[in-house]
Each structure stands twice: as structure tokens, then as C-alpha cells.
Amino acid sequence: MFSTAPRPFRASRLPFTPMRTILIMGPGGSGRTTLAAATALAEAEKGTDTLVLSADRTDTLGAALGVGTGPTPVEAAPRLTAWRPDPARDFRKDLAALQDRASSALDLLGASRLDPEELTPLPGAEELALLRALRDAALAERHDLLVVDLPPLPQALALLALPEELRRYLRRLLPPERQAARALRPVLGRLAGVPMPAEWLYDTAARWDLELAAVEAVVADRDTVVRLVAEPGPAGADALRTAGQGLALRGLRTDAVVANRVLPEASPDTWLAGPVAQQRKALEEWRESYPVRTVAHLGRDPRGADDLTALEAPGVDRDTPVEPVEWPVTDRLGEDGVLVWHIPLPGAVRDDLDLVRRGDELVVTVGRFRRVVPLPSALRRCTVDGAALREGELRIRFAPDPKLWPRTR
Known part of the structure; x- marks a missing residue:
């Protein structure tokens, strides 16, 4: 759960993050946490101020680094900070704040308050705590590199999709434009005979939207990349195929695949x-x-700085710019009378694709993943004229429709 209390956000920082961010992703048991620790340690030894984050309950990160990690950031090595957020503490604090803000409604209903001591985190609290830590780390501007140990696949893909999805839900349930009628709510409530949404509810939704936007900005930033970790073999290949589909649908960039525990050829x-x-x-x-x-493969489970150094984890290439993932619209009105929306989906299979137009949005399904994306403005007054998957790219044809054009008097 995100905070219901105001936070000192700087809106000017939301479109970008000043640090390089590497999201380490892979199936369970692939060694992604160990590789996240090794990557962070290697960069710190090069003189880069580095923060490594993990949401692992069992503190695998601390075991790999040789230090205990917890809700308070600790110095694991020179220039290296390790942090494992506590979802229980954040959950109790946020729910207590929510109860305080809704106190009048709870008193009206005769509901009894929940004590912080009796609260236990609900499913998903760990993921939300990691998102909050990701946002706080970016806004703090204290480090040059952020290495994030994400949960196992496919939970990691769902986690990366969460900010965008929650913002869409908030906009549908509490549209911001309705806040313009704040002064009329008491009158409307008396006329309709039903209570209107309280002011605090809109304020809370606006704060949540701002916090989610900050997380979304970090994930979508041009200096944020995904690094996939897997053991070379059939299971690893299936995991990469799944990850590739989910990342492509989200427009996220993969800088490398780390093949872990490779056996010696000779x-x-x-x-x-x-x-x-x-x-x-x-x-x-x-x-x-x-x-x-x-x-x-070291022949043993890596433990401590010496073993992490021996892994020789891939470093961060700061000289090679990260190419952004773009979904361009090409104008073919003069040739074929259509506009074409190009959506890169490398590795996608035609039988796993599904498209549904809904108003000004397009619902795109690739395998087990689905994303609702707003149509570019140029395509909103067009109808879908067909689609094809060619060379790892979904090409959707849109034909202008005069019925959707604005009417003039």
C-alpha cells in the first residue's frame, strides 16, 4: 500500500532519474540475487556509489554479501549500500494513516479500529514495499547506480506492470476532472440523496497517482535496463521466452542475458x-x-565478497547509449490510405496474439500478458483495418473514419 500522508515530492524530477538503474530478473533458483550482489559489488569496487535493493524474505542478499540486510540501509562494502525494505512495517504505518483519515466514516459505521500490533501484511505488500524503495532511492539522488533484485518470474513482470495498471484503475474509479466540482459535492449529495465521495478520498487518490507516476518514471527511464539471469538449458530457455514477451509488451529494454553457472568446456x-x-x-x-x-560455476554457493568477485559479474557499460524502445506510427495515407502502428514484439507467436479496440484504448495480449495502452492521438479517429506480425513486429493498420471526426456546425 502506498502512503496516504503527504510526501515532499519534487515534480520536476519525475520525468527522469539521475542514476543508472539495472533491474535483475530471472526465474527462481537461477542465482539472480547473487548476481545482483556481485554486480553491485563490482561497480562499487570501481568507485561507483551503488545501492542494491532486494525484497527477498530470507535475506539471500545479505548471505551473498556476508552482511545482514534489513529495513535500514547498511554499508555492505566501501561505496556499496544494501537495503531490504520491511513490508510489514510499511503496511502497518500506511493502514494506520488510512484509518486516521477515514475516522469519520468509520465512526459513522460503528467500525472498530485495528491496532498496528494485530496487522499482518497482505499478499503483494512485499512488491509494493520494493516499488516504494525504488522510488525513494531515485528521488534521494544519493547514488550513481541502483541495482534491483526483482522477485522471480513471472511475479517480476507483474510488479513492473503494477504502477501503470494501478494508475489506470485510479483514473477510472476517481477521474481527476471530477475534482473540479468539489464545491458542488454537498449540494449534489443532498439532491441525489446519497453521500458524495469525501474530499480526503480524492486527495489520497491524487497522492497515490503521484507516487505511482514516480515509480513508473524510474522504470521507463532511458537509463533503466533489465538484465536477465538464467541457467543455460531448457528451463532457462522457457524463462527467457516468457520474460521476452512480457518485457517487449511493456517496452522495457534488455541490456544483456547473464548465463549463470556455466560449466567448464574442458x-x-x-x-x-x-x-x-x-x-x-x-x-x-x-x-x-x-x-x-x-x-x-564456482563449484559451490557463492558467499562473501571474495566469492562474488570471483564470479566476474558483467559490469555496466556507460559508454554505449541505451537505445529507447519506440512504438512509431508511420504515415501511409498517400500509398495505402492507412496509418500503421509498429509495436516491437520479438519472439511473439501469431497464435498467442490478441487485439481488442475499446474506445481510445487498445488491449494487446501476448501469451499470458496483457496491456491496455492508449491510442496515439493520430489514431483515435481511425478504425482498425487489420494487423500482421512480421519480423518480430506487430503492425496494426488504421484507416481514417469520417464518422469519428469532430462535427462542425
Whole structure:
């Protein structure tokens, strides 16, 4: 749950974040938390002020770094700060604040208050705590690099989609334009015979929208990239395929795939021949679609700074600019009489695609993932004329419709 109390946000900082952000993502058991710790430590040793975040309940991050992590940021190494937010504490604080703001309504209903000591976090509280920490870290401007250990797939993809989805729900349930009639609410309530939404409800929705916008700005920032971690093999290939679909639909950029626990090619142990051949085949396939970095198997679970350094985790390439993911509209009115919306969906399969036009929005489904996106202004007065998936790109044709044009007197 996001805070119901005012926070000192600086709206001018929302369109961008001053730090480089790497979102570490991968299936459970792939070693993503260890790679997040190794990446953060390697950058800190280069002199970069680095913060590493994790929402793991069991403090796998602290075990990898050799220090305990918790709700208070700790210095894990020179220039390296580790932070594991406490969802229970945030949940209790936010619900207590919500009760205080809704006290009049609760008293009218005769409802009894919940004590903070009896509150336990609801499902999803950990993810929301991580989003809040991500936002706070970006707004604090205290570090040059932020490394985020996301939950396992597919929860991580749902987490990255959450800010946009919640903002859309808020706008539908409490449209901002209705706040213009604040002075009329008491009159409207008497005329309608039903109570109008309280002022605090709109104020709370506006604060939530601002906080969600801050998180969304960090995720969508040009200096934010996703780094996929997987073990080369059939299970890892399935995970990458799933992650690729979800990230493409969200327009998020992948800077590299880290193939973790790669076995040595030259080994006297004959029993390794099968696994090594399987890994080699997976790596060849991955390199056709992604920049691949390999991390060798240490023969043990990495623990402490020495083991993390021995992993030689891929660093951060600050010299190569991150290309933004764009969904352009091309004008083919003169040739075919249509406008074409190009949506990059590498790896998508035609049978897994579904499109539904709903007013000024388009519902795009790719496999198990769905996104509701607003149509560009140029396409809102057009009708869908067809769609095709070509070369990893969904191309939707729109034909201008005079019936949708503004009427003049």
C-alpha cells in the first residue's frame, strides 16, 4: 500500500532519474540475487556509489554479501549500500494513516479500529514495499547506480506492470476532472440523496497517482535496463521466452542475458559431457537474440565478497547509449490510405496474439500478458483495418473514419 500522508515530492524530477538503474530478473533458483550482489559489488569496487535493493524474505542478499540486510540501509562494502525494505512495517504505518483519515466514516459505521500490533501484511505488500524503495532511492539522488533484485518470474513482470495498471484503475474509479466540482459535492449529495465521495478520498487518490507516476518514471527511464539471469538449458530457455514477451509488451529494454553457472568446456569428468553440450546449445540459441554474458560455476554457493568477485559479474557499460524502445506510427495515407502502428514484439507467436479496440484504448495480449495502452492521438479517429506480425513486429493498420471526426456546425 502506498502512503496516504503527504510526501515532499519534487515534480520536476519525475520525468527522469539521475542514476543508472539495472533491474535483475530471472526465474527462481537461477542465482539472480547473487548476481545482483556481485554486480553491485563490482561497480562499487570501481568507485561507483551503488545501492542494491532486494525484497527477498530470507535475506539471500545479505548471505551473498556476508552482511545482514534489513529495513535500514547498511554499508555492505566501501561505496556499496544494501537495503531490504520491511513490508510489514510499511503496511502497518500506511493502514494506520488510512484509518486516521477515514475516522469519520468509520465512526459513522460503528467500525472498530485495528491496532498496528494485530496487522499482518497482505499478499503483494512485499512488491509494493520494493516499488516504494525504488522510488525513494531515485528521488534521494544519493547514488550513481541502483541495482534491483526483482522477485522471480513471472511475479517480476507483474510488479513492473503494477504502477501503470494501478494508475489506470485510479483514473477510472476517481477521474481527476471530477475534482473540479468539489464545491458542488454537498449540494449534489443532498439532491441525489446519497453521500458524495469525501474530499480526503480524492486527495489520497491524487497522492497515490503521484507516487505511482514516480515509480513508473524510474522504470521507463532511458537509463533503466533489465538484465536477465538464467541457467543455460531448457528451463532457462522457457524463462527467457516468457520474460521476452512480457518485457517487449511493456517496452522495457534488455541490456544483456547473464548465463549463470556455466560449466567448464574442458573437464576430465565424462559425466559433464551431456550437461556441457546442453549448455552450449542453449548459449548458441540465446546469442541469436541477446547479448550474452557468461558466469562460470564456482563449484559451490557463492558467499562473501571474495566469492562474488570471483564470479566476474558483467559490469555496466556507460559508454554505449541505451537505445529507447519506440512504438512509431508511420504515415501511409498517400500509398495505402492507412496509418500503421509498429509495436516491437520479438519472439511473439501469431497464435498467442490478441487485439481488442475499446474506445481510445487498445488491449494487446501476448501469451499470458496483457496491456491496455492508449491510442496515439493520430489514431483515435481511425478504425482498425487489420494487423500482421512480421519480423518480430506487430503492425496494426488504421484507416481514417469520417464518422469519428469532430462535427462542425
